[in-house]
Amino acid sequence: MQGGLSAKLLILTIFFVLLAEILIYIPSISNYRLTQLQDHLSAARTAALVLDAAPEGLVPRALELQILQQVGARAIILKRGNARRLLAFSDMPPTVSTTFDLRDASRIKSVFDAFATLFGTGPQIIGLIGDAPREGEFVEIVMSDEELRASMWRFSLNILLLSLVISIFTAALVYLSLLALFVKPMREISAKIMAFREAPEEPSAIMAPSDRQDEIGLAERELRRMQRQIQTALVQKTHLAALGLAVSKISHDLRNILASAQLFSDRLSSVSEPTVQRLMPRVIGSINRAIALCQSTLAYGRAAEPAPNPRHVRFKMLIDDVGAALGLGEGYPAWINEVDDKATVFADPEQLYRAFLNLGRNAVEALRAQPPRNGGAIRIAMRASETSVIISMADNGPGIPAKVRDKLFQPFAASGNKGSGLGLAIVAELIRGHGGTITLQPSPVGTLFEIELPAQTTGRA
Template identity: 45%
Template sequence: MAERLEVPLRPRLGLAGSVLLLVIGFVMLAEIAVYVPAIALFRENWLRDRLSAASTAVLLLDATAAQVPDRLIEDALEAVRARTIVLKMQDSRRLLASGAPPQRIDVRYDMRNASFLESVSAAFGTLTTRRNRTLAVIGPAPLGGEYIEITMAEAPLRKAMLVHSRNLLALSLIISLIVASLAALSINYLVLRPVRRLTSSIISFGDAPEDASRIIRPSGMGHELGRAEDALADMQRALLRELAEKKNLAALGLAVAKVSHDLRNMLASAQLLSDRFVESSDPLAKRLAPKLIATLDRAIAFCQSTLTYGRAVERAPVMRPMGLRGVIREAAEVLMPDGAVAGRITIRNDVPKGFQIHADPEQMFRVFLNLLRNAQEALQTAGPQPGREAEIIITATSRNGMVVVDVADTGPGVPQNAQKRLFEPFKASSRPGGTGLGLAIAADLVRAHGGTIALMPSDPGLGAAFRITLPAAEPLAHAPEEPVSPAA
């Protein structure tokens, strides 16, 4: 079956076509403004020619003889195309008239003191009349005479004016066509070509945004379109970079999912094995077994949630009232199962007993584990500031409906170059073996709680100081401090 071709109802003119039509229109408009005085002037000149021809004829006939034959008068009138000529001198009045019966005068026009408006209105009167009127025209007389007046039919004047108008119209059309074509050509050269280049670059880059060869090469034009090319090139480069990063991240996401999957299985086996420690007669094994099991539980749950919610997207926090002190104690225990012995770093949990927040315990645990681990790593690598113990200090207060938790350490502080994009994934890591994900994850989790995390200017003697601000929980009447059971 033949496909029906869609024919657009209104053919598109395009920019150049529209400019062409507009310029023609504008030139014609300008020509109308010019036409009005031009046609009035044409009429004045035409009549002035007749008047001067008439004065010449009268003077010639006067000079030749006293008695001029009628034929000569007819000829003179014919030459001037007048019916009568009257020359008024101070003391005489000379009349040249043909034998034809005198005509009634329809219009009288005195050229000696006609204003511009009168001249224009007389011109349009001549153009628009349909009758063959008889015109009396008065003008200045030669040789100091008073005036000269001729009567004549208006038709030849009207005809001459129509011919002149038609010529003007033709000339205007030619001028406007030339101007419009030049304008359209310039528009095409100056605007359309660069715009088409921009458009085709956008389209071709859109088809394959990974292809760097499709980035527009700015032509260096100094005007607005040149700047548009520069901006487009910048945007395409940024997009290309971003896309490459996103692609890597997507690949990483898949890898994380695979790792989580197998890790979960291995952790599950480890958990089965560690269950045996509970029955062990060794007191140390007995003491550490519950912590080991809880940690493995948490790790399995975490792998599971990564797989379930997958693709590195965190599940929404499940908010509930929880004790802040407990969750920090748990993070500290996971970090240093043997208490403060490891590297002689002390974690000072200065959160008041019974201090409650409204948050997801599992996610808060991860936030603090990341912060504490960073502080621990900094202290282990660089040691504490001179004259200070290696300490990590956690404090919390409530103010203005917000909970403010500060995690500070006595380490070297966050390096200057890491500070700029500290909470962006993969951007800030400055330590060997670091991925630069810890703070990004912590920030994501805090934000999901409606809170903020920031690096604070640290007090003297302190290194890094992170501040977490969370919306306060609905006030709870002295809930007892409850331990957080991670795998619950």
């Protein structure tokens, strides 16, 4: 793959190996130069012993030139006390351009001197000073740096070739190791991710993690867990889509049936019998709510809950209507409305009615499924402050299992007792639309929900 991870790793490996070789080369070339110069001085000290011991003028000129050639110098000088003695020299003592004292040469200066010699222009005559034999103060030689420079370039070329060989060999080993340990597993993970993207609903698309215990193995296991969660979410969403389509069809037909029932109820409202006159307003109200709910259900697949149309609502009366719709009153379980007669909330009455109808239905089902010994009861209360209204609904039923509390307001998370699992999700959406919150509060017995609404809400939060 062009520009892939493996190519980048190979380039970086070669680069860092070459960088390491350069860092090794810098002190190496300096030490090589010092070694070469020390060899010249060592040969000069030996020659100085011979030349200094011989009587002056008795050393043949040919032997003197041969000694200079062996030392690689043009002149050998010995300093003893205040006297400097020229022990040997070529035809004419050359002019020295630079003198290096190797007795106290620092490492940093030696590095700069080495590169100055290596990249110098043309042959130069240099002087070298080192320790003298016997009681002499120092020995000095005068030489050309031409041969030294050529030798240093040969050494550098050998180092370069060796560095290239080591770099290629090391880079190949590192590259193959990284390819096997990291790049190949990452390619496999990438391929499995792309396969999952093409068919996320297929169980075979979920990757099978390896037995590795390192970060790659951890990534594989976490990816598998994430793929399972995504697949589960897709199944739920597909189920929701199918359910929504079915509910829309049912709601469409139910709306037509309810429209007919509304016509009949309108005719019954004209009957003068007292019981009919007392019950028909609630019947008509229930039918109207059912028709409105069917219309909202038909629009559910196209949008979320419609924005609330808030107004001041007599809350005690609304709770009484909820209790009547649930068939409660003097029967079981007890429906205890503790809301003050004059208490109002600023909310959409239809949406608020639906929210408490869902909460009440859940409580009734729980109490009838597991009746408490002292009798079941559902209690609704309300308290207000300057900024909010807090409404509580409590029952003394079996309570909500701990395993579903974290996902209580998600679709299908809290289904039970023949419920669809959508009731609390709908309640949470309706309350959020008013800018409020619904929470499950700790309670020693049964279930306690608290709904907090702003003191005055003008729309969806």
